[in-house]
Amino acid sequence: xxxxxxxxxxxxxxxxxxxxxxxxxxxxxxxxxxxxxxxxxxxxxxxxxxxxxxxxxxxxxxxxxxxxxxxxxxxxxxxxxxxxxxxxxxxxxxxxxxxxxxxxxxxxxxxxxxxxxxxxxxxxxxxxxxxxxxxxxxxxxxxxxxxxxxxxxxxxxxxxxxxxxxxxxxxxxxxxxxxxxxxxxxxxxxxxxxxx
Amino acid sequence: xxxxxxxxxxxxxxxxxxxxxxxxxxxxxxxxxxxxxxxxxxxxxxxxxxxxxxxxxxxxxxxxxxxxxxxxxxxxxxxxxxxxxxxxxxxxxxxxxxxxxxxxxxxxxxxxxxxxxxxxxxxxxxxxxxxxxxxxxxxxxxxxxxxxxxxxxxxxxxxxxxxxxxxxxxxxxxx
Numbered sequence: 446x447x448x449x450x451x452x453x454x455x456x457x458x459x460x461x462x463x464x465x466x467x468x469x470x471x472x473x474x475x476x477x478x479x480x481x482x483x484x485x486x487x488x489x490x491x492x493x494x495x496x497x498x499x500x501x502x503x504x505x506x507x508x509x510x511x512x513x514x515x516x517x518x519x520x521x522x523x524x525x526x527x528x529x530x531x532x533x534x535x536x537x538x539x540x541x542x543x544x545x546x547x548x549x550x551x552x553x554x555x556x557x558x559x560x561x562x563x564x565x566x567x568x569x570x571x572x573x574x575x576x577x578x579x580x581x582x583x584x585x586x587x588x589x590x591x592x593x594x595x596x597x598x599x600x601x602x603x604x605x606x607x608x609x610x611x612x613x614x615x616x617x618x619x620x621x622x623x624x625x626x627x628x629x630x631x632x633x634x635x636x637x638x639x640x641x
Numbered sequence: 642x643x644x645x646x647x648x649x650x651x652x653x654x655x656x657x658x659x660x661x662x663x664x665x666x667x668x669x670x671x672x673x674x675x676x677x678x679x680x681x682x683x684x685x686x687x688x689x690x691x692x693x694x695x696x697x698x699x700x701x702x703x704x705x706x707x708x709x710x711x712x713x714x715x716x717x718x719x720x721x722x723x724x725x726x727x728x729x730x731x732x733x734x735x736x737x738x739x740x741x742x743x744x745x746x747x748x749x750x751x752x753x754x755x756x757x758x759x760x761x762x763x764x765x766x767x768x769x770x771x772x773x774x775x776x777x778x779x780x781x782x783x784x785x786x787x788x789x790x791x792x793x794x795x796x797x798x799x800x801x802x803x804x805x806x807x808x809x810x811x812x813x814x815x816x
Contacts, residue, residue, distance in 0.1 A: 469700070489703060494726040497696035504700020504708070507661060507684055512704075528689030529696070536686060622729035626703065634705045641705065641790075 449609035450585065452546050456517060457482045458588040459544060459595065466596065467505050467633065470618075471498035471518025474552040479517055481616040486632035489625055490618040496525030499533060499543050506538035509633070513540050515595050520547040520561045520605070527570060533601050534575025542595045542602040543571070548610040556610060571603035579603040646804065647672035649779035650737065651680070657786040659709050659735075660684060661701045663694030667713035668813050669739030669805035674711065691716035695723035699732050707790060710736045714743070714758040714799070715751065724765040724795060731793040735785050736767075737800060744773075744802040747809050762797050773801040 456478035460468070468488040470479035476490035491498060502516035523530075523545045533541065549562035561567060571579040577600050582591055587606075594602050619625060630638035650673055654662070662677040662685040664670065677685040688694050691712045698708035712720075717738060727734050741748070742755020759769050768788060772781045778800065785796040807813050 467704070491726075493729065494696065494699075494723060496692065497699070497723060497726070500693045500696025501700035501703070503686075504661065504697040504702075504706070505704045506700075507686075507697075508701045508704035508706035526693065526696075529693055531689055532686065532693060622726065623731045626730040626732065629703050630705065633703070638705065 449607060450583070451611075452478050452548065452608040453481050453613060454585075455546055455588060455606050455608055459515070459517065459592050461592065464596070465512055467509065467512050467514045469498050469501045469505065469514075469516045469518075471516065471522040473519055473522065474548075475517050475519045475522070475546050476618060477616045478546065480618040484618050486628040488618075489629050492620055492622070495522055496529075498522055499526055499529040502541055502543060503529070503533050503536060503538060506541035507536065510538070510540060513596055514538075514542070516541070516543045518543070518545055519552065520545055520549060520559045520567065521551045523567060524560055524565070530571050530574040530576070530603070534571070537575065537577070538601055539599040541600050542604070544591070544595070544603075545605045546608055547605045548608050550610045552610075552612070556612070561605070567605045568603060576601045576603040580605075582606040644775045646775045646778045647676060650782050651676040653779050653783045653786065654709055655680065655682065657707065657783070657790070659707045659786070661697065661706050661708040662686065662711065663688050663697045663708060664711035665689075665691050665694070665713070665716050667711070667739045668807060669713070669800065669802075670711045670737070673737075691719045692723045695720055695727060695734065698734050699726065699730065702732050707733070709786075710734065712736065712738055714738055714740045714755045717758045717761055717797075718754050721761060721765060724767060727795045728766045732795075733789040733793050734795040735782075735789040736795070736797040737782065738797050739800045739805060740802045745808055746802065759799065765795075767795040767797050769797050769799060771799040771801065773803055775804045778804070
């Protein structure tokens with residue numbers, strides 16, 4: 446087997462020069478990966494709500510059609526909300542990309558294997574659900590084109606990025622949900638957000 | 642004379658600038674769902690599970706949009722953990738729940754969740770407004786929207802089976 450990608454490198458590459466990108470970071474390791482790439486008010490990191498990351502991305506994408514929206518989540522988190530891929534496929538938001546950082550493990554609970562370790566192909570699921578583009582990325586060369594797609598390509602876009610199953614240090618975002626919500630809304634909507 | 646309560650609820654939603662309508666269909670919500678789909682100022686989103694409506698509403702609110710979630714009482718069982726996120730993040734979440742397992746239910750499998758619905762919602766910190774009369778629905782939904790959006794709260798209007806008035810499988814299938 447070839448050398449697997451490192452999840453922190455993947456998150457850093459996809460979030461480089463993020464500009465006005467809006468980001469939902471799914472529960473667990475992907476939230477820590479996005480924080481390691483740089484805590485940002487326009488990233489909403491999840492400490493709960495397993496299975497809801499992609500739907501939160503859809504809510505953002507429908508409410509802000511002029512902005513690009515990225516959901517970065519894990520394979521376990523995505524598997525809990527597979528129905529959301531069908532809903533996104535039907536709604537077809539052009540500005541939404543869902544990227545699964547796929548280590549084939551439940552990383553926070555003892556590295557138990559997920560279904561993707563047994564052949565479940567999330568990109569194929571997304572394609573079957575009506576995503577405009579769906580791919581599996583296994584090499585560094587795939588990351589720059591994926592980053593461009595997140596910013597430019599009409600979607601909905603989906604990518605499963607296969608990464609090594611390794612335990613790496615925690616890099617934690619703020620925990621207070623109300624704070625994370627308020628800072629996101631202020632950064633996106635300005636002070637007016639507080640008067641809504 | 643029958644009051645056109647779905648039209649009244651739609652009017653109240655529209656007046657409150659609700660733009661995102663997540664739903665899992667229910668016979669009792671049939672006409673309201675149709676009205677929301679026909680309204681070009683609203684985006685009605687069919688969900689595969691009620692829980693997804695909480696993600697949708699959360700994302701919408703992060704981006705400045707007002708949502709409502711429509712479901713049947715059985716769906717309340719599917720949203721419990723997601724309600725924790727709403728509470729922790731103080732996301733405004735109005736829900737309109739058509740009750741089953743309650744007034745003259747014909748399906749015994751609906752009774753356990755229907756009977757547990759108010760207690761389950763309250764246990765998760767949701768403000769519960771039961772409504773048993775059609776002519777009180779508009780005002781109840783209006784109050785629920787105000788409470789939700791002005792106080793960043795989760796509020797559920799429980800629409801009694803008495804108002805919906807479906808008494809048999811045959812009647813529901815014929816809708």
